[in-house]
Amino acid sequence: MKIAVGTENKAKVGAVQAIVSKYFPDAQLENLEVASDVSVQPFSNEETRQGAVNRARNTLLKTNADLAFGLEGGVDEIGGVMYCCNWGAVAMKDGTVISSSGAQFALPEVIAQELRMGKELGPVMDVYTDIENIRHHQGAIGIFTNDLIDRKQMFEHIVTILIGQVLFKLNNQQSSL
Numbered sequence: 001m002k003i004a005v006g007t008e009n010k011a012k013v014g015a016v017q018a019i020v021s022k023y024f025p026d027a028q029l030e031n032l033e034v035a036s037d038v039s040v041q042p043f044s045n046e047e048t049r050q051g052a053v054n055r056a057r058n059t060l061l062k063t064n065a066d067l068a069f070g071l072e073g074g075v076d077e078i079g080g081v082m083y084c085c086n087w088g089a090v091a092m093k094d095g096t097v098i099s100s101s102g103a104q105f106a107l108p109e110v111i112a113q114e115l116r117m118g119k120e121l122g123p124v125m126d127v128y129t130d131i132e133n134i135r136h137h138q139g140a141i142g143i144f145t146n147d148l149i150d151r152k153q154m155f156e157h158i159v160t161i162l163i164g165q166v167l168f169k170l171n172n173q174q175s176s177l
């Protein structure tokens with residue numbers, strides 16, 4: 001079985017690796033950069049979800065894997081609060097795409113202001129923490145949850161949901177659900 005994920009980000013690849021090795025221990029995992037075909041900093045749940053779906057489809061096209069994952073981070077403002085939102089999608093060989101969201105957590109207003117000016121969360125977080133490429137490691141979620149949950153763990157939850165939905169679909173293909 002061949003599984004692929006469309007990114008070079010260490011937190012995202014690590015999350016897929018951890019969950020795939022748990023449920024499909026014999027699978028081969030490949031990772032490669034693909035286009036998200038949305039803004040580098042998505043600004044709504046809808047755009048972030050679309051980025052995840054596009055990455056999954058583009059990964060499937062490039063690899064012809066049995067399961068191709070796309071993971072995307074973005075932000076969405078609700079009630080004047082800016083949340084970091086996270087989405088994933090998996091594309092199957094038959095063209096089916098399943099998407100699912102993950103954790104959404106509030107960003108401090110000082111960070112939100114920078115993003116409203118057009119900056120990207122990744123570089124803004126590097127300046128805020130004085131840590132290079134924090135998006136590959138604990139990420140914004142690690143910093144703003146006092147390191148109780150890191151970016152890899154956050155994406156592991158999404159990948160688990162997606163694999164669960166694939167298994168449910170495969171097990172219930174004949175049913176009317």
Ligand SMILES: O=P(O)(O)OP(=O)(O)OP(=O)(O)OC[C@H]1O[C@@H](n2cnc3c(O)ncnc32)[C@H](O)[C@@H]1O
Pocket residue numbers: 006007008009012040041042071072073074084120121122123125134135136138139140141142151
């Ligand atoms: O290489 P890719 O797969 O693109 O991984 P990425 O870290 O750039 O992640 P996204 O494109 O999915 O995220 C969109 C933007 O939000 C930033 N971002 C999202 N979540 C973050 C987090 O937890 N910590 C730091 N930056 C984050 C990210 O760096 C981008 O600027």
Ligand SMILES: [Mg+2]
Pocket residue numbers: 040
């Ligand atoms: Mg990116």
